[in-house]
Amino acid sequence: MKQVQELSKSFSEDEKEILQEVMNISFGKAIADLAEVVGVLIDLSVPNVTLVSGEDFPVYLVNKIKVAPPYNSIEQNFSGKLSGHVFMIFPEGSEKKLADLLGTHDEHLEFEDAARLEKGALIEIGNILTGACIGKLVEVLQETVSFTPPRLEMASSPSWQTPLNLIKKESVVISVKTEFKFSKDDIKGYFFLITNDQSIPWFKKALHAFMAQF
Amino acid sequence: MEVPQILDAIDTGIVVFDRDFKVSYWNRWMSTHSHLDGEAVLGRSLFEHYPSLKNARFLRNCQSVLTFGSSAFFPQDPYCFLFPMKPIGLFCPEFEFMQQSCTIGPIRNEIGEISALFITVRDMSEVAVYEKKLIELTQRDPLTGIFNRRCLNHFIQEELYRFKRYRRPFSVLMIDLDHFKEVNDRFGHLFGDEMLKVVSSSMASSMRRLNHLARYGGEEFCCVLPETDSTGAVVVAEKLRKLIEGLCFFSDRLQVKVTASFGSVTVTENLEDADLILEKADQALYQAKEEGRNRVVSAR
Amino acid sequence: MLKKILIVDDSPVAIRILKVCLPDDLGVECFTAKDGAEGLQAFKTLKPDLTFLDLTMPVMDGFEALGEIMKIDKNAIVIIVSSDIQRSVVGKILSLGAFLMLNKPPSKESVKAAIDKVTTKICEMRLS
Numbered sequence: 123m124k125q126v127q128e129l130s131k132s133f134s135e136d137e138k139e140i141l142q143e144v145m146n147i148s149f150g151k152a153i154a155d156l157a158e159v160v161g162v163l164i165d166l167s168v169p170n171v172t173l174v175s176g177e178d179f180p181v182y183l184v185n186k187i188k189v190a191p192p193y194n195s196i197e198q199n200f201s202g203k204l205s206g207h208v209f210m211i212f213p214e215g216s217e218k219k220l221a222d223l224l225g226t227h228d229e230h231l232e233f234e235d236a237a238r239l240e241k242g243a244l245i246e247i248g249n250i251l252t253g254a255c256i257g258k259l260v261e262v263l264q265e266t267v268s269f270t271p272p273r274l275e276m277a278s279s280p281s282w283q284t285p286l287n288l289i290k291k292e293s294v295v296i297s298v299k300t301e302f303k304f305s306k307d308d309i310k311g312y313f314f315l316i317t318n319d320q321s322i323p324w325f326k327k328a329l330h331a332f333m334a335q336f
Numbered sequence: 337m338e339v340p341q342i343l344d345a346i347d348t349g350i351v352v353f354d355r356d357f358k359v360s361y362w363n364r365w366m367s368t369h370s371h372l373d374g375e376a377v378l379g380r381s382l383f384e385h386y387p388s389l390k391n392a393r394f395l396r397n398c399q400s401v402l403t404f405g406s407s408a409f410f411p412q413d414p415y416c417f418l419f420p421m422k423p424i425g426l427f428c429p430e431f432e433f434m435q436q437s438c439t440i441g442p443i444r445n446e447i448g449e450i451s452a453l454f455i456t457v458r459d460m461s462e463v464a465v466y467e468k469k470l471i472e473l474t475q476r477d478p479l480t481g482i483f484n485r486r487c488l489n490h491f492i493q494e495e496l497y498r499f500k501r502y503r504r505p506f507s508v509l510m511i512d513l514d515h516f517k518e519v520n521d522r523f524g525h526l527f528g529d530e531m532l533k534v535v536s537s538s539m540a541s542s543m544r545r546l547n548h549l550a551r552y553g554g555e556e557f558c559c560v561l562p563e564t565d566s567t568g569a570v571v572v573a574e575k576l577r578k579l580i581e582g583l584c585f586f587s588d589r590l591q592v593k594v595t596a597s598f599g600s601v602t603v604t605e606n607l608e609d610a611d612l613i614l615e616k617a618d619q620a621l622y623q624a625k626e627e628g629r630n631r632v633v634s635a636r
Numbered sequence: 637m638l639k640k641i642l643i644v645d646d647s648p649v650a651i652r653i654l655k656v657c658l659p660d661d662l663g664v665e666c667f668t669a670k671d672g673a674e675g676l677q678a679f680k681t682l683k684p685d686l687t688f689l690d691l692t693m694p695v696m697d698g699f700e701a702l703g704e705i706m707k708i709d710k711n712a713i714v715i716i717v718s719s720d721i722q723r724s725v726v727g728k729i730l731s732l733g734a735f736l737m738l739n740k741p742p743s744k745e746s747v748k749a750a751i752d753k754v755t756t757k758i759c760e761m762r763l764s
Binding site: 152155158159160161215218224225236237238239241242245246249250252253254256257258260261266268269271272278 | 392393396397399400401403404405406407408409411413414415437439441444490494497501
């Protein structure tokens with residue numbers, strides 16, 4: 123907890139407010155473009171920005187999102203001046219609805235093929251949401267980042283394990299939570315952006331640079 | 337000078353194309369595996385040689401990369417491949433097409449606008465073969481080669497989902513070989529095992545691929561029949577019953593026959609639970625045994 | 637011509653940015669409110685010449701606030717300032733009676749252009 127306090131202190135109230143507004147703008151831009159790309163209206167809730175320690179993050183997640191494990195999760199790294207990972211959660215069962223939504227689900231498919239399509243749907247939505255949210259964020263901050271392939275953990279996997287183990291206990295995460303809904307269907311999911319501590323100094327500088335342009 | 341040489345030497349396919357999908361770069365790996373050299377591809381639409389790429393998913397992912405400047409990934413699991421190419425080397429017989437992991441990414445011009453996209457292609461056939469074998473190990477019953485019990489639960493859950501969403505009927509058969517313990521006691525376990533193998537492979541090969549046959553335990557089998565109502569289920573069960581009845585086994589020139597009893601259950605509105613479905617099928621099977629074996633009983 | 641401006645946004649930073657983007661020589665009195673409900677109250681008491689309204693806000697969102705403001709004064713001039721203006725909501729915003737829409741983050745140029753349109757509109761309304 124000590125580090126978090128230090129970090130909270132190192133982010134002034136002013137910086138936190140700028141961070142929140144930058145997220146609002148980026149995610150807002152993402153929504154507008156997402157509808158064009160996917161062809162379906164996707165609603166992202168106003169992003170909620172919180173500072174949490176890696177150690178407390180799992181508890182924070184359980185309390186905040188109330189999705190019981192096992193859930194489908196997609197985890198993806200991005201690197202550049204801003205680096206970290208994104209982490210998406212889709213409750214169990216949503217993979218089938220997503221496959222239907224993307225028009226890739228055929229009810230006469232065999233078991234292996236249906237599972238394949240569901241995986242495919244999760245990966246595709248992951249690609250697109252990550253691209254939209256992180257892409258717009260770095261665009262607002264006038265940077266670019268690159269991405270590593272997504273790691274998918276299906277809720278139905280017999281060897282399911284929590285992807286939270288990937289987050290180092292001692293690290294401090296700027297957690298940006300947004301809830302997205304697909305208007306046509308009752309599909310919900312959560313998106314978290316977790317920044318690496320090494321990129322926090324750059325992040326702060328970029329926030330000030332953002333304000334300085336006005 | 338060095339970079340083009342490296343791009344031609346690496347074990348990865350690289351393609352560059354513009355917003356109209358016109359190809360501007362095709363490295364040597366791509367030429368080798370596509371059997372198309374640069375001349376045939378450059379300046380032409382990507383879809384000219386690969387029309388299968390002109391699908392909603394590929395276009396959506398490209399659009400996403402163009403709009404957000406992000407990357408889109410097509411891992412071998414689940415996508416198998418983007419570019420249909422002949423597999424090479426040891427893994428030729430395993431797959432019809434080379435298994436690939438592909439990435440689409442943005443290329444920016446001097447003023448930072450995204451002007452083109454690149455795709456990288458990696459051959460994943462070797463990994464995919466091992467993975468396929470591993471999956472088989474976890475899904476199959478080692479003796480008979482048909483699905484195991486864990487898989488069966490998954491099949492039933494899948495069908496329940498379809499039933500809830502699309503109201504498609506499905507049925508489950510519980511199958512038990514009659515007097516199998518006596519066969520084992522009299523002719524030995526090796527003989528019994530051989531009988532289980534023959535019975536399961538005969539049943540499996542007599543059914544449409546959509547049906548899922550699993551070993552439930554011992555001499556008990558379970559079969560999930562998608563898109564099948566109660567009448568249809570009885571038809572399938574009767575066919576299997578006759579098939580098993582007609583099988584002949586020999587132990588030291590002695591002919592051994594076997595029969596099986598069947599319990600059949602069909603999903604209904606007030607039967608939407610996997611355990612309950614299996615329980616009902618089991619009850620019907622028990623009744624078939626009670627009524628004298630070698631018969632089919634439908635659960636009410 | 638413009639005397640009173642009201643800015644309604646739950647983000648203090650968004651308000652700060654918008655204020656900075658207002659033309660320097662505008663010489664107006666600027667009031668702010670941090671959600672739709674507070675904004676509506678402020679509108680009633682202040683009767684501003686121009687209202688900037690965010691869409692996503694707690695308590696009362698921009699859509700509802702816009703509707704209420706237009707009920708109070710059908711000639712009210714409201715500019716929606718938002719980052720997520722999707723095609724599908726543009727129609728809704730216009731039918732509710734918004735005068736203009738402005739993308740977030742605003743710039744000095746986009747705000748000046750909007751203010752110019754507002755002053756022209758006010759001139760027209762006075763003449764008629």
